[in-house]
Amino acid sequence: MGTHERIVVVGASLAGLRAAVTLREEGFAGALALVGAEPHRPYNRPPLSKSVLDGDDDVSLPGADAIDADWLGGRSAVRLDGAARTVALDDGTELPYDGLVIATGARPRRLPEEQMALTGVHVLRTLDDALELRKALADVRGRVVVMGGGFVGGEVASSVRAAGHEVAIVDAAEPMVRVLGRTVGTWLAEHHRANGVELVTNTRVAGLVGEQGRVTGVRLDGSRTLDADLVVVGTGVVPNTEWLEGSGVHLDDGVVTDERLFARGHTDIVAAGDVARWPHALFGDEPVRIEHWSNANEQGAAAARNLLRGPSGAVPFGQVPALGTRVHGTRIQYAGLPHLADASTVVTGAPEDGKFAVAFTREGVLVGAATVNFPKELTRLRKAIEAAESL
Numbered sequence: 001m002g003t004h005e006r007i008v009v010v011g012a013s014l015a016g017l018r019a020a021v022t023l024r025e026e027g028f029a030g031a032l033a034l035v036g037a038e039p040h041r042p043y044n045r046p047p048l049s050k051s052v053l054d055g056d057d058d059v060s061l062p063g064a065d066a067i068d069a070d071w072l073g074g075r076s077a078v079r080l081d082g083a084a085r086t087v088a089l090d091d092g093t094e095l096p097y098d099g100l101v102i103a104t105g106a107r108p109r110r111l112p113e114e115q116m117a118l119t120g121v122h123v124l125r126t127l128d129d130a131l132e133l134r135k136a137l138a139d140v141r142g143r144v145v146v147m148g149g150g151f152v153g154g155e156v157a158s159s160v161r162a163a164g165h166e167v168a169i170v171d172a173a174e175p176m177v178r179v180l181g182r183t184v185g186t187w188l189a190e191h192h193r194a195n196g197v198e199l200v201t202n203t204r205v206a207g208l209v210g211e212q213g214r215v216t217g218v219r220l221d222g223s224r225t226l227d228a229d230l231v232v233v234g235t236g237v238v239p240n241t242e243w244l245e246g247s248g249v250h251l252d253d254g255v256v257t258d259e260r261l262f263a264r265g266h267t268d269i270v271a272a273g274d275v276a277r278w279p280h281a282l283f284g285d286e287p288v289r290i291e292h293w294s295n296a297n298e299q300g301a302a303a304a305r306n307l308l309r310g311p312s313g314a315v316p317f318g319q320v321p322a323l324g325t326r327v328h329g330t331r332i333q334y335a336g337l338p339h340l341a342d343a344s345t346v347v348t349g350a351p352e353d354g355k356f357a358v359a360f361t362r363e364g365v366l367v368g369a370a371t372v373n374f375p376k377e378l379t380r381l382r383k384a385i386e387a388a389e390s391l
């Protein structure tokens with residue numbers, strides 16, 4: 001174990017919380033600060049696009065109320081000085097550290113600010129975003145347009161449709177095909193349509209149209225404009241790394257770390273969660289950044305343990321990524337990284353029955369799995385991916 005006296009965790013969501021809790025569990029007894037830009041204590045994001053939109057406010061994360069750390073909420077880290085080992089906050093505070101956990105996650109991509117400023121235009125990342133969206137949905141009279149048919153966009157469309165609203169998804173490609181492969185992606189598109197969602201695929205949004213400060217439409221590439229009473233921009237996220245610029249931490253679509261989650265070239269800084277990009281032993285040399293709950297949960301804990309152990313005692317992080325979603329009542333899950341595959345095949349069930357599993361291989365070795373209404377198969381295939389089994 002190392003001999004740390006002052007550890008700072010920046011980012012107080014899932015990965016940061018797990019890091020802080022694990023540091024104490026592993027016996028770290030020194031000063032611990034948890035810095036979070038949001039005013040709320042750590043909470044759970046997955047319900048934001050699901051139960052919260054339906055009226056349930058429970059976003060609790062176990063352990064969040066009993067963190068044994070200095071809670072610095074509503075404050076942002078604005079600068080890291082890696083040589084002096086200090087983190088500067090936006091209120092002028094300088095926090096010295098001998099161990100640092102970077103867990104600043106990601107934020108939604110935005111349209112140009114004059115379009116975001118139109119009433120009726122929303123993103124969904126934080127609890128405040130979700131409560132605002134829920135309030136706006138209660139007054140919606142016309143069509144809701146969801147830009148981007150990814151996990152969050154699909155879930156929002158599903159909730160909004162269940163509430164009886166007219167919904168369109170506009171996607172620059174075909175929803176989820178890159179992530180889930182063509183078979184599941186095609187099935188999902190049909191599933192959206194069968195549930196009354198208008199799906200506009202392979203179409204970019206050229207801009208929003210507004211009247212008197214309120215959004216009225218979404219202008220598509222080509223000449224068409226979709227009337228819209230409310231727009232949800234769900235076109236992916238960008239990692240929160242601006243505060244690290246010039247710090248000496250290697251940034252490239254996130255904080256690039258080694259396989260043990262140490263920021264490349266540093267022995268006193270680790271990163272975890274949506275912001276971290278690391279080389280995963282199962283998936284080749286190209287570092288990966290995973291935007292999933294279970295990854296942030298496990299990685300926060302693993303990064304904390306590795307920080308305490310120091311580079312010589314630290315172990316590589318190799319959890320197989322996995323994520324699940326519910327769209328119009330159907331459970332869709334995936335594991336591994338299907339997009340790395342050079343071949344895929346339906347291994348159990350059949351798309352026409354609405355219950356099936358697809359395995360993805362690269363040079364014959366399993367690298368991913370996607371299932372519709374088949375959790376058992378996902379568990380089996382996830383283990384097979386972990387064992388790098390051949391198909």
Ligand SMILES: Cc1cc2nc3c(=O)[nH]c(=O)nc-3n(C[C@H](O)[C@H](O)[C@H](O)COP(=O)(O)OP(=O)(O)OC[C@H]3O[C@@H](n4cnc5c(N)ncnc54)[C@H](O)[C@@H]3O)c2cc1C
Pocket residue numbers: 010011012013014015016035036037038044045046047048049075076077078103104105106107124125126152240243272273274275290291292293294296322323324325
């Ligand atoms: C609506 C929604 C639904 C989701 N549903 C699922 C799901 O069903 N399944 C699943 O696997 N995943 C889901 N996810 C993804 C999952 O929630 C994320 O992977 C997880 O929250 C990542 O945790 P994190 O701690 O790495 O980062 P984040 O949760 O992004 O938290 C980072 C925190 O750091 C703070 N921060 C940023 N910059 C600074 C700074 N400079 N100083 C201080 N604080 C800073 C941010 O304000 C934020 O609170 C969903 C995400 C969203 C938004």
